[in-house]
Amino acid sequence: MPRKRTDMDADIALDGKSGMEVDPEVAGGSLEASNTADNDKTACVDNPTNDPYAYLGRGDFTSEKFKIEVRGLPKFYGIGEFKKLINEKLKLGSNKVKPPRRGSYWAYVCFRSEEDRQKALTALNGFMWKSKKLSASIAQPAPDPWVKKRKQEEGKGNLPSKKISISKEDQRPQEERLKDSTIPLWNIPYDDQMKGKQEKMRELLRKLGHDMLKHNPALRGWLEEQKNKNDDLPCQLGDIRSAGVCEGYRNKCEFSVGMNEETGTRTVGFRLGSYVDGFVGVAPVDCLLHVPQRMKDVARVFEKLVRASNWNVFHPVTQEGVWRQLTVRLAAGTGDLMLVVGVNSRSLTSEQSDNLKSEVRDFFSSGEGAACGVTSLYFQNIIKRQAGGEMPPLEHLSGNTHITEVLLGLKFRISPEAFFQTNTAAAEVLYKTIEELAALDERTALLDLYCGTGSIGLTLAKKCGQVLGLEISEKAVADAKLNTVANNITNAEFYQGRMEDIVTCLINRVGEKEVLAVVDPPRAGLHFRAVHHLRNALNLHKLIFVSCEPKAAMENLLQLCRPASKTYKGAPFVPIRAVPVDLFPHTAHCELVVYLERLHS
Structure with a gap:
């Protein structure tokens, strides 16, 4: 399975990191950038649904369908211990465990099927753990965070029938808000950025030294000696280092495909905010310093294909529409360029899906997209899930199966998921x-x-x-x-x-x-x-x-x-x-x- 690391956008907040319980792949979470900036002016989007539980009936996998609540947990325990109890000792095979708030004696546990959930209910009810008798019951699925947010903002029990307001407060240009949400230090001189990060690391290490003494009092003598030598730190802290390349440095970006709520056009770019905070609009990335120009050019060219297509862009609330995402990997050392076109083919027949693949392949091989110089092209359906909730594999359309990057004089083969x-x-x-x-x-x-x-x-x-x-x-x-x-x-x-x-x-x-x-x-x-x-x-x-x-x-x-x-x-x-x-x-x-x-x- 792919590595569970947010390497694709380490400098951008991702959907699914907000702590929401709804499976982000089902309830509209994107693998792409999302932040909490407000949308421009009083932009409006169509209201596709006012049912916060509509996502449960779409047929896609979501562990929210098979969730239980476990109560009676002991006062002191680690979430790792609890996961070990669930998955190793009792062998219940949970899909995920949502830890409780600090001081709570309950937790949510999600499963992949009703059979697994029933097995867990039987095993956990009355089970003694750390001298506490546990109880388990079926838990209510979490509401769709986007619909829930809209209702809260309206202050009513139901959403408006046709339109909903995205924001009435943030009147800044969309470009400025996008920069603030993705590269928040864009208007700070780079030397000052470096000084701020150096000081942040210093404070973290100072706190580490303080906490080390709590966890291991026997270190007191050693820590005092280290702090005397290292300006009150438990270890020597070197000066922050940088490559000196401040612009266009990313070799991988994941662009969302959606509607630009400012222009009303289909757009390939980044979201202005997270789904859980009520944002689904997409803004162009031309203003972003950290995205290479070649990636920006690819996004604009792919945008032409999307706009000319008979298929709509994906809407994360209704889960309708086809065009969803474009992943771009660029190797600066060799010039290799890899694209992964992500779609939602739920409503497509096998023939239509094959035709769409051919359309994408032809566009980048002999059409307007040929100017991008794509060396590796993949296709992925990022909505349909296999048994167990895993995403289906990528499908190679043309070119090489990988790109090659040069690092410290060595060549590295990079596959799309590596x-x-x-x-x-x-x-x-x-x-x-x-x-x-x-x-x-x-x-x-x-x-x-x-x-x-x-x-x-x-x-x-x-x-x-x-x-x-x-x-x-x-x-x-x-x-x-x-x-x-x-x-x-x-x-x-x-x-x-x-x-x-x-x-x-x-x-x-x-x-x-x-x-x-x-x-x-x-x-x-x-x-x-x-x-x-x-x-x-x-x-x-x-x-x-x-x-x-x-x-x-x-x-x-x-x-x-x-x-x-x-x-x-x-x-x-x-x-x-x-x-x-x-x-x-x-x-x-x-x-x-x-x-x-x-x-x-």
């Missing part, structure tokens, strides 16, 4: 920083965990004795293996699987070499079992943690520094040095690279 850093120039700075902190030699075995297409491990392979990479995405691992051969690297191997399941086996393959792990997890951080395995790998003494969301990473860093116990048998890891790297200019996001070592004394 993770690759979204800022290639800054990724080189990031990997050089990792190399500097790692201090590798031929005696070192490097574990590249969450390796994607193998870019970190392969760029460092010549500096160490052995590289072992691990990634959950089967296609990404296939790319990593091919990248190994293409770059004539003989000391690197890559494996597919969940880190929390097989990292111990991987570490045991190292032998007598000194082990150093580089962990580059998804934004949410490491699974608690993964932290457990890292702590218990007694021959692992050095660790580099790469975080695209440093604030979220603090919890993992605290887990790594906890005192030895039955759960964490190895000595704690403590931070020695940290370096921020700016991969996303004009946004508030910043990567943080932290080098940790075991503290044995």
